[in-house]
Amino acid sequence: MLHFARWTVILIIAICAAGILATIPNFVSKQEVESWPSWIPHRQLVLGLDLQGGSHILMAVDTDAVIKERVDTLRDDARQILRDKRIGYTGLAAHDRSVSVRIRDVAQTDEAVKALRDLSQPIGSILTGSTARDVTIQSTPEGQITLDLSEEAITQRVSSAVDQSIEIVRRRIDELGTTEPSIQRQGADRILVQVPGLDDPARLKALIGQTAKLTFRFVDLSMPATEALNGRPPPESELLYSQDDPPAPYLIEKRVMVSGEDLVDAQPGFDQRTNEPIVSFRFNSSGARRFAAATQQNVGRPFAIVLDNEVISAPVIREPILGGSGQISGDFTVEEANDLAILLRAGALPAPLTILEERTVGPGLGADSVEAGKIAAVIGTIAVVIFMIAVYGLFGVFANIALFINIALVIGILSVLGATLTLPGIAGIVLTVGMAVDANVLIYERIREEQKAGKSAIASIDSGYRRALSTIMDANITTLIAAVILFYLGSGPIRGFAITLAIGIVTTLFTAYLVNRLIVAEWVRLRRPSAVPI
Amino acid sequence: MRLLRLVPDDTHIGFMRLRRITLPLSATLSVLSIVLFFVVGLNFGIDFRGGSLIEIQTKDGPANISELRQTVGGLGLGDVQIQEFGAPDEVLIRVVQQEGGELAQQAVISKIREALGDTVDYRRVEIVGPTVSAELARTGTIAVLASILAILIYIWFRFEWQYAIGAVIATVHDVIMTIGVFAVLQLDFNLSSIAAILTIVGYSLNDTVVVYDRIRENVRRYRKMPMTDLLDLSVNQTLSRTIMTSLTTLLALIALYVFGGEVIRSFVFAMIWGVLVGTFSSIYVASPILLYLGAKPESGSGSKAAVAAEGT
Numbered sequence: 001m002l003h004f005a006r007w008t009v010i011l012i013i014a015i016c017a018a019g020i021l022a023t024i025p026n027f028v029s030k031q032e033v034e035s036w037p038s039w040i041p042h043r044q045l046v047l048g049l050d051l052q053g054g055s056h057i058l059m060a061v062d063t064d065a066v067i068k069e070r071v072d073t074l075r076d077d078a079r080q081i082l083r084d085k086r087i088g089y090t091g092l093a094a095h096d097r098s099v100s101v102r103i104r105d106v107a108q109t110d111e112a113v114k115a116l117r118d119l120s121q122p123i124g125s126i127l128t129g130s131t132a133r134d135v136t137i138q139s140t141p142e143g144q145i146t147l148d149l150s151e152e153a154i155t156q157r158v159s160s161a162v163d164q165s166i167e168i169v170r171r172r173i174d175e176l177g178t179t180e181p182s183i184q185r186q187g188a189d190r191i192l193v194q195v196p197g198l199d200d201p202a203r204l205k206a207l208i209g210q211t212a213k214l215t216f217r218f219v220d221l222s223m224p225a226t227e228a229l230n231g232r233p234p235p236e237s238e239l240l241y242s243q244d245d246p247p248a249p250y251l252i253e254k255r256v257m258v259s260g261e262d263l264v265d266a267q268p269g270f271d272q273r274t275n276e277p278i279v280s281f282r283f284n285s286s287g288a289r290r291f292a293a294a295t296q297q298n299v300g301r302p303f304a305i306v307l308d309n310e311v312i313s314a315p316v317i318r319e320p321i322l323g324g325s326g327q328i329s330g331d332f333t334v335e336e337a338n339d340l341a342i343l344l345r346a347g348a349l350p351a352p353l354t355i356l357e358e359r360t361v362g363p364g365l366g367a368d369s370v371e372a373g374k375i376a377a378v379i380g381t382i383a384v385v386i387f388m389i390a391v392y393g394l395f396g397v398f399a400n401i402a403l404f405i406n407i408a409l410v411i412g413i414l415s416v417l418g419a420t421l422t423l424p425g426i427a428g429i430v431l432t433v434g435m436a437v438d439a440n441v442l443i444y445e446r447i448r449e450e451q452k453a454g455k456s457a458i459a460s461i462d463s464g465y466r467r468a469l470s471t472i473m474d475a476n477i478t479t480l481i482a483a484v485i486l487f488y489l490g491s492g493p494i495r496g497f498a499i500t501l502a503i504g505i506v507t508t509l510f511t512a513y514l515v516n517r518l519i520v521a522e523w524v525r526l527r528r529p530s531a532v533p534i
Numbered sequence: 535m536r537l538l539r540l541v542p543d544d545t546h547i548g549f550m551r552l553r554r555i556t557l558p559l560s561a562t563l564s565v566l567s568i569v570l571f572f573v574v575g576l577n578f579g580i581d582f583r584g585g586s587l588i589e590i591q592t593k594d595g596p597a598n599i600s601e602l603r604q605t606v607g608g609l610g611l612g613d614v615q616i617q618e619f620g621a622p623d624e625v626l627i628r629v630v631q632q633e634g635g636e637l638a639q640q641a642v643i644s645k646i647r648e649a650l651g652d653t654v655d656y657r658r659v660e661i662v663g664p665t666v667s668a669e670l671a672r673t674g675t676i677a678v679l680a681s682i683l684a685i686l687i688y689i690w691f692r693f694e695w696q697y698a699i700g701a702v703i704a705t706v707h708d709v710i711m712t713i714g715v716f717a718v719l720q721l722d723f724n725l726s727s728i729a730a731i732l733t734i735v736g737y738s739l740n741d742t743v744v745v746y747d748r749i750r751e752n753v754r755r756y757r758k759m760p761m762t763d764l765l766d767l768s769v770n771q772t773l774s775r776t777i778m779t780s781l782t783t784l785l786a787l788i789a790l791y792v793f794g795g796e797v798i799r800s801f802v803f804a805m806i807w808g809v810l811v812g813t814f815s816s817i818y819v820a821s822p823i824l825l826y827l828g829a830k831p832e833s834g835s836g837s838k839a840a841v842a843a844e845g846t
Contacts, residue, residue, distance in 0.1 A: 244620075354637070354663075359658075360658065365657035372794050373794060380640035384785055424726055427801065478743055481681060482736035485677055490728075493725070
C-alpha cells in the first residue's frame with residue numbers, strides 16, 4: 001500500500017497539476033485570461049443567473065391556438081373548394097380537431113369528398129416512408145362529411161411551431177443586444193429563455209410574449225362599427241378594437257390585403273411633419289405589387305393596420321402607394337416604435353407563448369450572494385483546516401494539503417466542463433470540504449486502531465489504508481447515487497448542486513486515497529518513523 | 535504537540551442498552567412528524583404551490599413592513615406574506631397563486647411594481663405558474679423516492695438484506711424527522727429543501743454504511759459474541775470517526791449558515807439538522823434495528839458479503 005510505482009506517482013502529480021492549472025483562470029479577470037499563451041487553460045467558471053443576475057423564463061407554445069388555427073384554415077379551404085366546384089353545402093363548422101359539413105345534394109357527396117381530398121397532405125419526411133396523412137376524410141350516405149386532423153399531424157404542427165418560435169424569439173432577443181442569451185427547447189412544447197445580466201425583465205417579456213401578427217386590411221364601410229357592435233357584423237368582417245383608451249371599435253374585413261410576412265424591413269423613425277415616432281417599412285416585390293394594386297383601386301377608402309387583432313391605425317388611402325414602402329404611426333413612444341420595428345423585422349410567432357415560470361435575480365443580489373458564498377467557503381475551510389491539525393497534527397497537515405488539492409480539482413473540473421456555478425453549487429463545494437475530510441478521518445482512525453493493536457508504524461499505516469478503502473467506497477458511492485439522481489431529476493440550481501457534489505465525491509476519493517497516501521508514503525520513506533504521531 | 539482527543543481511546547458505551555429508550559423515542563418523534571405533516575402541513579413555497587415571490591430592497595432607510603403590508607395587501611391579490619429578509623431594508627413578499635391560470639400570475643408583478651414604484655429595488659422576482667409547480671412537486675417526490683430505492687438496491691447488493699432494510703429505515707427516519715422540523719418551524723419548503731433532503735439521505739447513509747461496515751467485519755471476526763455486544767463494540771470503534779466527521783461537516787455548514795446569505799439559509803439549516811439526525815440515527819436506529827431484523831453473527835459466514843469481506 002505504501003509503495004507507488006513511478007508512473008503512478010507521475011500520473012497523480014500530473015492530475016493535481018492539471019487541476020490547479022485549470023483553477024487559475026478563475027482568480028484573474030477575463031481580459032487578462034485572454035492575453036495568456038494558449039497552453040494555459042482559459043476557461044472560467046460560468047456564474048449562474050442567481051449569482052450574476054438575469055432572467056430565466058420558461059414558456060409554452062399555446063398548442064390549442066396552433067390546433068385552432070389549423071382547423072380554421074381547414075374550414076376556410078374547404079369552403080373555397082366547395083364554392084369553386086359549385087357544390088351546395090350547409091352547416092360548415094370547425095370543431096376541436098375536425099371540420100364537418102353537410103352536402104345539400106347527396107348525389108354530390110362523392111364528388112365533394114374527391115375534391116376535399118386535396119386538403120389531405122402526407123406527413124413525415126420522405127425518408128421515413130410513412131404513408132400517414134394529416135387529414136382523414138369520412139362521409140355518410142346522408143351527405144355528412146367530416147375532416148379529422150390526425151394526432152401525428154397535430155404533433156408535427158406543434159413541433160414545427162416550437163422550432164419556428166425559437167427562431168423568432170432568438171431574433172427578437174438578439175436585437176436587445178444582451179450578452180449570451182440562451183434559448184432552448186424543452187420537452188414537446190416548451191422554450192426556456194435565459195438572459196444573463198438583465199435587471200428588468202418586463203421589456204423582455206413584452207418583446208417575446210407578443211405574437212406580432214401584422215396585417216393590412218380594408219375597413220368595412222357597409223355599416224358603421226357601432227351598428228355592427230349591437231347587431232351582427234357581416235360574415236366577411238369582424239369587429240376589432242383600437243389600442244386607445246377607451247378602445248374604439250372598427251369593422252374590419254377578414255380578407256387580408258398584405259400581411260407582415262411580406263415585410264422585408266422595418267425601422268423606427270420620426271414623421272417629418274409631426275415629428276412623432278413612427279415605424280417605416282418596406283414590402284417585398286409581391287407584397288409591394290399587391291399593396292399597389294389594392295391601393296390603386298381604393299383611393300379614398302380607409303384601410304387598417306392590425307397587430308395581434310388590435311387596430312394600430314386606420315388611415316385613408318389618399319393616393320396609390322406604389323413604391324412598396326410605407327409607415328405606421330399610432331401614438332408611439334420612441335421605445336414602443338423601436339420595439340414594434342424589432343417585432344416586425346423578426347416576424348410573427350406561429351402561436352402565442354404562455355409564460356409558465358419566471359425567475360429573475362437582480363445583479364445586486366447576485367453580487368451579494370457571490371460575496372457571501374466566498375466568505376462562507378473561506379471561513380468554513382479555515383475552520384476545518386484548524387480542526388484537522390488540532391486533532392491529527394502532522395497528519396492533519398497532510399490531510400489539509402489533500403483538501404486544498406481537492407478544492408482546486410473541483411473548481412478546475414467545473415471550469416473545464418464549462419459548468420455553471422450556482423449558489424447551491426457553492427453549498428455543494430462547502431459540503432465537499434466537510435465531507436472530504438471524512439475519508440481521511442476513516443483512514444487515520446484505522447491507523448490509530450491498528451497501532452493500538454500493537455502493529456508497527458509502517459504496518460499500521462499500510463493496513464489502515466487497506467482496510468478503510470471498502471468503507472470509503474461504500475460511503476461515497478451512496479452519496480454519489482443521491483447526487484446522480486438529483487442531477488437527472490432536478491432542474492436549474494439543484495443541478496448545479498448535484499454536479500458539484502458528484503464531482504466533489506470523485507475528487508475526494510482521488511485526493512484522500514491517492515494524494516494523501518502518496519504524501520504519507522513519502523514521509524515514511526524519508527523519516528522511517530517508529531510510531532505514527534496520530 | 536499534544537493532539538486534541540474528542541473521544542477517549544477506549545470507549546465502552548452501552549449504546550444498545552439505551553435502545554429501549556431511543557427506539558420508542560425515535561418512533562414517537564417520527565409518528566409526531568407524520569401527524570404534523572398531515573395536520574399542520576408544510577409551508578410550501580411557490581415552487582410547489584405556484585405564485586410569486588418578490589425580494590425588494592428599500593432605497594432610503596429600513597423598510598416599513600406595516601406600510602408595505604397595507605399597500606400590497608390592498609391590491610386584492612389574496613393572501614400576501616410580507617417579511618423582513620436578512621437586513622432591515624430587505625423585504626420578501628410572497629403572493630399566493632392567482633385564479634385564472636398562467637397569465638394571471640404575471641399581472642401580480644406589474645400590480646406590485648405599479649404600487650411600489652421607484653421607492654425600492656427589485657432584487658429577485660420569481661413567478662411559478664400552476665403547470666410548473668405541479669410538475670416540480672411530482673418530480674421532487676420522485677427524486678427522493680428514487681434515490682432511496684437506488685441506495686436500497688446498492689446496500690442489498692453489497693451487504694445483506696437486513697442491512698439494506700435497516701439502512702433504509704434509518705434513512706426514511708431522517709427524512710421524516712427533517713420534514714417534521716420543516717412543519718414545526720414552518721420553514722419555506724422549496725426546491726432547495728428537496729436538494730437538502732437528498733443530501734441528508736446521502737449523508738445519513740454514508741454514516742450508517744460506515745457503522746455497518748464495521749459490524750459486518752466484527753461479525754466475521756467474533757463469531758461467538760452476542761449480537762448486542764457486537765453492535766456496541768462496532769459503534770464504539772467507529773464513534774471517534776462518527777464524531778469527527780459530523781463535527782467537520784457541521785463546521786463547514788455552520789460557516790455557510792452564518793455567512794452564506796439569507797437565500798440559502800433554510801437550505802443549510804435543513805442540512806445541519808440532517809447531519810445531527812443522521813448521526814443519531816446511524817447509532818441509535820440503524821444499529822439496534824439489526825437486532826430485530828435477526829442479523830446474527832452466524833449468518834455472516836458463507837454469505838456473499840462475508841466472502842467479499844474476506845477478500846479485503
